[in-house]
Amino acid sequence: MGQTLFDKIWDAHVVSSNEGFPDILYIDTHFIHEVTSPQAFDGLRTRGLPVFRPKQTVATADHNVPTIDQHLPIKEELSRYQVDMLTKNCAEFGIELYGLGHPFQGIVHVIGPELGITRPGGTYVCGDSHTSTHGAFGAIAFGIGTSQVEQVMATQCLLQSRPKRMKIEVNGTLQNGVGAKDIILYIISKISAAGGTGYAVEYAGDTIRALSMEGRMTICNMSIEMGARCGLIAPDQTTIEYVKGREFAPKGEEWDKAVAYWKTLYSDADAQFDEVLSFKAEDIEPMITYGTNPGMGIGVTQHVPETASFETKEQGSYKKALDYMGLHDDEQLLGKPIDYVFIGSCTNSRIEDLRQVAEFVKGKHKADNVTVWVVPGSKQVQEQAIREGLDKIFDEAGFPLREPGCSACLGMNEDKIPAGKYCVSTSNRNFEGRQGPNSRTFLASPLTAAASAITGRVTDIREFLKSSESELVS
Amino acid sequence: MATKIFKHIQTSVVPLPIENIDTDQIIPARFLKATTREGFGNNLFRDWRFDENNAPKEDFVLNNPNFSGKILVAGKNFGCGSSREHAAWAIADYGFDAVVSSFFADIFKGNALNNGLLPVQVSDDFLKKIFDAVDADQHTVVEIDLVDQFIKIVATGEQETFEVNPYKKACMTNGYDDIDYILSKKELIEEFEEAK
Numbered sequence: 283m284g285q286t287l288f289d290k291i292w293d294a295h296v297v298s299s300n301e302g303f304p305d306i307l308y309i310d311t312h313f314i315h316e317v318t319s320p321q322a323f324d325g326l327r328t329r330g331l332p333v334f335r336p337k338q339t340v341a342t343a344d345h346n347v348p349t350i351d352q353h354l355p356i357k358e359e360l361s362r363y364q365v366d367m368l369t370k371n372c373a374e375f376g377i378e379l380y381g382l383g384h385p386f387q388g389i390v391h392v393i394g395p396e397l398g399i400t401r402p403g404g405t406y407v408c409g410d411s412h413t414s415t416h417g418a419f420g421a422i423a424f425g426i427g428t429s430q431v432e433q434v435m436a437t438q439c440l441l442q443s444r445p446k447r448m449k450i451e452v453n454g455t456l457q458n459g460v461g462a463k464d465i466i467l468y469i470i471s472k473i474s475a476a477g478g479t480g481y482a483v484e485y486a487g488d489t490i491r492a493l494s495m496e497g498r499m500t501i502c503n504m505s506i507e508m509g510a511r512c513g514l515i516a517p518d519q520t521t522i523e524y525v526k527g528r529e530f531a532p533k534g535e536e537w538d539k540a541v542a543y544w545k546t547l548y549s550d551a552d553a554q555f556d557e558v559l560s561f562k563a564e565d566i567e568p569m570i571t572y573g574t575n576p577g578m579g580i581g582v583t584q585h586v587p588e589t590a591s592f593e594t595k596e597q598g599s600y601k602k603a604l605d606y607m608g609l610h611d612d613e614q615l616l617g618k619p620i621d622y623v624f625i626g627s628c629t630n631s632r633i634e635d636l637r638q639v640a641e642f643v644k645g646k647h648k649a650d651n652v653t654v655w656v657v658p659g660s661k662q663v664q665e666q667a668i669r670e671g672l673d674k675i676f677d678e679a680g681f682p683l684r685e686p687g688c689s690a691c692l693g694m695n696e697d698k699i700p701a702g703k704y705c706v707s708t709s710n711r712n713f714e715g716r717q718g719p720n721s722r723t724f725l726a727s728p729l730t731a732a733a734s735a736i737t738g739r740v741t742d743i744r745e746f747l748k749s750s751e752s753e754l755v756s
Numbered sequence: 757m758a759t760k761i762f763k764h765i766q767t768s769v770v771p772l773p774i775e776n777i778d779t780d781q782i783i784p785a786r787f788l789k790a791t792t793r794e795g796f797g798n799n800l801f802r803d804w805r806f807d808e809n810n811a812p813k814e815d816f817v818l819n820n821p822n823f824s825g826k827i828l829v830a831g832k833n834f835g836c837g838s839s840r841e842h843a844a845w846a847i848a849d850y851g852f853d854a855v856v857s858s859f860f861a862d863i864f865k866g867n868a869l870n871n872g873l874l875p876v877q878v879s880d881d882f883l884k885k886i887f888d889a890v891d892a893d894q895h896t897v898v899e900i901d902l903v904d905q906f907i908k909i910v911a912t913g914e915q916e917t918f919e920v921n922p923y924k925k926a927c928m929t930n931g932y933d934d935i936d937y938i939l940s941k942k943e944l945i946e947e948f949e950e951a952k
Contacts, residue, residue, distance in 0.1 A: 297941065297948045298944050304923055306944070308948055308949075320792075324791075329935070334945075345788075364789050367791050411838050411839040413839075425839035426839060426863070427840075427844070427866060428842075429867065429871065433935050436938070436939065437942070439945055441938065475776055475836055476836065479833075479861060480862065506863075509861055509862060574776075575836070596775060598774070599774050599776065599831060692785040693784075694789070701808070713778045715803050719784070719803055720808075
């Protein structure tokens with residue numbers, strides 16, 4: 283019987299497999315950052331252990347850094363201490379750090395791929411649940427807790443039980459204005475925030491194949507939002523072209539050897555999945571979430587579900603979510619005034635996202651009632667955006683381009699959405715308080731976020747595109 | 757390194773009948789700036805437990821003196837979202853030894869097991885039985901036995917078995933440690949690297 287892509291990569295990384303024990307899985311690259319690593323370094327010190335393979339460990343500061351004036355010392359004392367701790371730990375244990383001020387600094391899931399560290403067939407872990415992003419290259423990549431960070435530091439391996447395998451196919455042609463973010467929000471809305479738990483999910487189908495690497499990363503990034511262990515997409519020419527020539531990509535003979543191997547990485551025609559789901563691209567509208575988990579999403583023209591449509595035992599949780607969001611049964615979000623727009627996060631802060639937003643907002647200006655933040659995913663994305671003049675387009679539109687970091691995705695630094703305010707956000711989580719205490723998040727694509735910033739209301743990007751040349755500038 | 761041992765507990769419970777409780781509720785990101793493992797219990801469920809002036813919200817269960825105990829009982833898909841182990845640390849640091857739900861998010865479950873905090877997955881029916889029992893008597897006592905893998909509502913004798921990975925069970929009941937186990941296979945790791 284044939285093998286799935288997931289099993290091919292997993293089997294190639296099993297160091298030891300014993301009945302009744304989880305497998306010992308070899309990790310090619312361990313990404314670390316300032317928030318989930320300090321306790322792991324302390325653990326190593328207590329045990330008197332070194333980092334086993336420091337050259338296979340890559341560090342950056344992203345979660346807890348300011349996104350303006352990064353050249354100045356961090357003002358907030360605890361944040362500064364945490365970032366300094368990472369610098370000290372990396373120096374002590376011999377780990378390469380792309381910290382603030384380094385040309386490679388950025389969100390860990392943006393820099394891995396853009397530096398050519400993330401490659402097809404590899405295994406990648408990080409103390410961050412959105413590590414699933416790297417699966418877009420046809421790799422096994424997932425988030426781990428700090429005890430496991432310590433485990434990988436100490437052994438370059440992880441104890442892991444093999445998850446079940448799910449295939450999610452999307453076929454057909456997307457409507458104009460609908461993109462990768464809408465696809466994944468649509469899938470999660472159909473299968474719920476727990477629908478993928480216990481599975482490694484392979485995304486397939488011609489709609490997925492047609493996506494750029496940036497789009498594929500957006501899809502795999504949000505695999506965790508349906509509870510999946512990881513998400514992955516078989517590598518193809520798009521993948522190979524993306525990796526080629528990047529800083530740490532293989533070169534010369536090594537490259538040819540690598541590409542020959544990558545071409546063997548696909549699920550065999552007769553491979554068995556534990557679950558297969560299929561969706562039609564034509565059914566997908568621009569998506570927006572209305573609730574407090576990413577499964578609570580609807581097409582932008584649809585109405586918020588009625589409480590009575592849920593089972594009795596679920597109604598309390600549903601009502602709590604609507605109350606938090608200040609919404610009511612059957613409300614339509616379209617046209618609802620908003621306060622903030624956040625374009626950024628490991629889901630949508632790559633150069634393609636910024637180019638798409640810039641192209642759309644060129645010559646337009648944000649509505650007066652909206653504050654917009656554009657936060658690039660990395661220093662390299664920021665520099666590229668400036669080289670292409672996107673920063674000027676953003677400035678003229680009232681969309682200031684900030685400096686790289688996780689920013690308002692999780693409200694760890696000062697980039698917080700105030701209590702009660704609505705934010706259309708390109709990030710990945712709409713949990714209560716995620717973007718700041720009592721903030722209210724509508725998750726959407728970069729285009730929907732940009733269009734909503736221009737009108738000051740939740741907007742159907744398709745309306746803009748229909749009348750694209752007619753000036754709908756507010 | 758020895759870790760915390762868990763075999764059996766029998767205590768009253770704290771009910772939290774809400775579904776999809778994510779790790780941002782368990783411990784909001786702004787409290788993740790600490791660089792040690794201690795003290796997170798003070799901020800467990802911070803924004804449900806305290807208002808913007810840091811005054812306790814009276815309607816939240818942790819602020820209700822009628823409820824206490826070492827078992828937290830919550831709605832399905834507990835611990836979804838971020839991989840932050842701080843969520844497991846906060847629950848354990850507050851004083852819980854076990855969390856009962858009808859479904860757990862994957863990463864949270866692993867983090868809990870790595871910290872001597874037992875996630876007990878029960879059926880929807882049994883979860884409802886516990887909530888109903890607590891509704892009827894706030895001091896309902898529940899027994900959890902990891903060795904024989906059962907959970908019981910003591911007053912009624914209703915019980916259910918639960919699944920646990922046999923390796924993790926051995927770790928929790930004996931205080932074994934993952935890193936010690938993997939390091940015992942170090943030569944296999946080096947052989948694997950050479951063969952790559």
